[in-house]
Each structure stands twice: as C-alpha cells, then as structure tokens.
Amino acid sequence: MKVIEVLKPGQLTVGERPMPAAPVGGEVVVKIKAAGICGSDVHIFHGQNPFATYPRILGHEAVGEVYQAGAEVKDLKPGDRVAIDNVFSCGRCYACRSNRHNVCREVKVLGVHIDGVFQEYIKITADKLYKLPADLPWEMAATVEPYSIAAEAVDRAGVTKDDTVLVCGAGPIGLVILQASKRLGARVAVMDIVASRLERAKAMGADLTINTRETDLLEAVREFAGGEGVNIVMEATGNIGVLELAVAKLVSQAGKVIVLGFPVEPAKIVPADIMRRELDIKGSRLNNKKFPEVIRWLAGKEVDPTGLVTHVLPFTDAAKAMELFANNPEEVCKIILRFD
Numbered sequence: 001m002k003v004i005e006v007l008k009p010g011q012l013t014v015g016e017r018p019m020p021a022a023p024v025g026g027e028v029v030v031k032i033k034a035a036g037i038c039g040s041d042v043h044i045f046h047g048q049n050p051f052a053t054y055p056r057i058l059g060h061e062a063v064g065e066v067y068q069a070g071a072e073v074k075d076l077k078p079g080d081r082v083a084i085d086n087v088f089s090c091g092r093c094y095a096c097r098s099n100r101h102n103v104c105r106e107v108k109v110l111g112v113h114i115d116g117v118f119q120e121y122i123k124i125t126a127d128k129l130y131k132l133p134a135d136l137p138w139e140m141a142a143t144v145e146p147y148s149i150a151a152e153a154v155d156r157a158g159v160t161k162d163d164t165v166l167v168c169g170a171g172p173i174g175l176v177i178l179q180a181s182k183r184l185g186a187r188v189a190v191m192d193i194v195a196s197r198l199e200r201a202k203a204m205g206a207d208l209t210i211n212t213r214e215t216d217l218l219e220a221v222r223e224f225a226g227g228e229g230v231n232i233v234m235e236a237t238g239n240i241g242v243l244e245l246a247v248a249k250l251v252s253q254a255g256k257v258i259v260l261g262f263p264v265e266p267a268k269i270v271p272a273d274i275m276r277r278e279l280d281i282k283g284s285r286l287n288n289k290k291f292p293e294v295i296r297w298l299a300g301k302e303v304d305p306t307g308l309v310t311h312v313l314p315f316t317d318a319a320k321a322m323e324l325f326a327n328n329p330e331e332v333c334k335i336i337l338r339f340d
C-alpha cells in the first residue's frame, strides 16, 4: 500500500509499506477515504515542529471505511463509515484521571509523535473510531477533527448566547471556532489581515469582520461590544502581539481569553490586567472526546463545512498540495486528499 511520508525535513515522498497485519482483539483496519491537510503537517514537512521525529507518515484528520475488525470489536463491521480521533493518552496521569486526556502528560498525536493517517490503510483500536452518517460526503466528513478543536475551545470558554466573541485569525481554526460559537447563539467578530480570509469568515456567518490593516481594532471591538471589550477572545493567529493586546485591551471585565495559537516567545502581560478584571486565560489543545458531538453538528447541519474546503486532490499529489497550502493563504483554506 502507498503512504505519504517525510523521510527527513523537506523530503516528502509517496512510499510503499506492507499492508497492516489482520486485526486482533479490539483492533480495526480502516481503509482511508479522505484526509485534511493542516498547518502542522506542513510544519513537520519543513522540519519546524519540535515534537516530530523522522521518518514520519503525516496526517491526523481522516475518515474512512472499516476494512477488517478484530474478534472483540462489537459495534463496527466492514463497510462502516468512521472518523478517526487523533489523540492518544496514557490513562493514568493526573490529566487522564481528571477526564482531560487531551493534555495527558504522555499525549501522542497521529502524524506528529506516531505515524499518521496519510496511508491507504491504518490499524487502530476501535475506541478511536466514531461512526459517520451515510449522507455526509467524505470531503466534508474529513473536517470532523478541525471542528473538534472548535468544540474544545467553545467548551473551555463556556460560550453562551449572551456572549460577544472575538475570533482572532480567519484561518481554518478561526473559522471552525466562528461556526461553533454562532451555533451557541453568540455574536461573533473575526479579525485578520488577509481580506479574502475575512470574506470567507463573513460568508461562514461572522457578524462583523475586521481587517486590522485598515481598521482600528480597539474602536471596532468597542463598537461591536456596546462600549466594552468582548466577553471572549479566541486567539487563533499564533501572533504574540495579538495575545498581549487581547489581555491588555480587547477582553471585557470578567472576560475569558482562550489560547489556541502557540508562538514560542514569551508574552508581555501585566498581572493587574488579569486581576482587575478577574480574567480567565485558558489553553485549549486538541480535543477531549468531542468527536460524537461534532458528528451530531455535521449530521444536523448545525455547522456548514462547505466554505472551509477549498481544494480536493488525490493523495498522491500530497507534495503539490503542501506547496499550494503553504504558498497561497489568500486562496487556500482546507485541502482534502482523496484516497481512491
């Protein structure tokens, strides 16, 4: 079978691997049908992810069909359509015992710490597989993982219909958070510096878009939020200055700042800004068993991934897809690789 692997930073090939051995016990072999490309795949390709080791089969956003199931697998059979949760944990540490397995101290993510989903078949335990509705096209179903990031973020923030939310960054992550927040009834503004990305945010339901190259962000936020800061800031630009500004000026009294982007440099934050307004500054990482919830959103058309998926390519064009993704932020949002 064919796999997409990075042999060493900068060197991506279509490789050959033996088919997975027949599944035993609770194992399942899944025939991959579609998989999304994410910024982290490109970072690993380019050697910019400190956690990645090589050679590495990329990919963590996949859906497919059950090909074979081990004898102990009860509720999955060949032909079933499934999404693959990409988060693996130890089950023993403090985070795991506190039902926060996505921040397990030994957390492992497909395609980063262990071989990922850009392969024609993958063997995985049944507890990582979630059934998909029959009428959800593969390309759309492949967005379950990015939406799971949004489900985690709105959960961490406790978004309600009474909140004003500022999503910083109109990349794939900002856009799914926009829709997850709208789904809960909040008013949502999205800021970015790329006009075409903001147009996409508008089309996907943003109440206000702010191009910070052209418009004064503070003024726009104050007007949007009725003279205060916004109740919730979702930081999905990965820009340290945006996080600093969120804490210093963008968020309201009793507000929340959710940190998704992770630049490595230290932020300049004044403790009095946190204390005076009793801010909650929270991280949001990966997803904590959010796949069933997100599949319900997609099945019920409560979120709409059609605006997210801009390109669909055969998986053997992965190198071309990576370059397209890296070099055309105006035009590209989510690229889905098809495996048939």
Ligand SMILES: NC(=O)c1ccc[n+]([C@@H]2O[C@H](COP(=O)([O-])OP(=O)(O)OC[C@H]3O[C@@H](n4cnc5c(N)ncnc54)[C@H](O)[C@@H]3O)[C@@H](O)[C@H]2O)c1
Binding pocket: 038, 039, 149, 168, 169, 170, 171, 172, 173, 174, 191, 192, 193, 194, 197, 212, 236, 237, 238, 239, 241, 242, 259, 260, 261, 262, 263, 284, 285, 286, 287
């Ligand atoms: N926490 C998690 O689980 C998780 C998961 C996936 C991605 N991420 C991180 O979330 C961030 C967003 O991911 P993405 O895939 O959408 O990335 P992306 O690069 O496609 O999107 C970031 C957006 O922010 C905009 N931006 C950058 N600097 C800005 C600035 N100073 N002002 C305004 N806009 C600015 C860019 O134009 C871009 O549209 C990244 O930092 C990524 O590493 C976190």
Ligand SMILES: [Zn+2]
Binding pocket: 037, 038, 039, 040, 060, 061, 145, 146
């Ligand atoms: Zn991803």
Ligand SMILES: [Zn+2]
Binding pocket: 089, 090, 091, 092, 093, 094, 095, 096, 101, 104, 105, 106, 107
């Ligand atoms: Zn653990």
